[in-house]
Amino acid sequence: MVKPTPSRFNPDLLARDSTQYSVTLPLGQFSRLQEFLLDDSGELNATFRFSRRKKSVLVAGTLKTSYRLECQRCLEPMQADIDEPFEFVFTKSLEEAQALPDTSPDPVVLDENGQIHVVDLFEDELILHLPTVARHEQIEECEASGHVLFIDAAQAESMDGAPEPLIGQQEQSEQKQSDSKGERKNPFDVLKNLDLH
Numbered sequence: 213m214v215k216p217t218p219s220r221f222n223p224d225l226l227a228r229d230s231t232q233y234s235v236t237l238p239l240g241q242f243s244r245l246q247e248f249l250l251d252d253s254g255e256l257n258a259t260f261r262f263s264r265r266k267k268s269v270l271v272a273g274t275l276k277t278s279y280r281l282e283c284q285r286c287l288e289p290m291q292a293d294i295d296e297p298f299e300f301v302f303t304k305s306l307e308e309a310q311a312l313p314d315t316s317p318d319p320v321v322l323d324e325n326g327q328i329h330v331v332d333l334f335e336d337e338l339i340l341h342l343p344t345v346a347r348h349e350q351i352e353e354c355e356a357s358g359h360v361l362f363i364d365a366a367q368a369e370s371m372d373g374a375p376e377p378l379i380g381q382q383e384q385s386e387q388k389q390s391d392s393k394g395e396r397k398n399p400f401d402v403l404k405n406l407d408l409h
């Protein structure tokens with residue numbers, strides 16, 4: 213049986229049986245996460261169970277969402293799909309959270325009433341799963357926007373005149389960048405050739 217999650221709850225009460233909970237929330241409700249997204253489309257879907265370990269209450273499950281971001285290669289919108297497990301341990305205070313051993317699941321600090329809002333439960337985790345560099349997975353998707361072919365062709369030409377196959381490997385494009393740096397002309401070479409006398 214799957215129960216909907218109350219928007220604010222006391223984990224201690226929900227850990228009394230092994231009920232599975234689910235929640236669906238519009239990403240627009242996560243104000244800190246919103247700063248990283250193109251718009252407020254998309255939603256979080258999570259399913260989880262509460263449990264006890266010694267004196268602690270834990271929650272574990274999976275979260276799914278899709279972020280709408282700006283591709284840093286072609287500057288067009290893209291989707292990043294997330295499907296990740298999570299596990300948190302609830303603590304009564306920041307001090308208690310800081311005293312947890314390194315092996316502990318990530319802490320979630322409860323409010324003074326021993327409660328947590330479901331948005332606060334997931335917001336840090338959602339921010340954590342943002343891609344470090346947002347890019348279309350396949351370069352073909354970037355090329356479809358019409359921007360990337362132009363940039364890559366210009367880069368290839370400035371290198372050695374022999375166009376290389378346009379393969380969307382990150383390593384390859386970094387290699388290209390460092391190569392072109394190495395071959396960059398010294399601007400003072402131009403001055404040498406000027407007849408100043």
Ligand SMILES: [Zn+2]
Binds near residue numbers: 290348354355
């Ligand atoms: Zn792209």
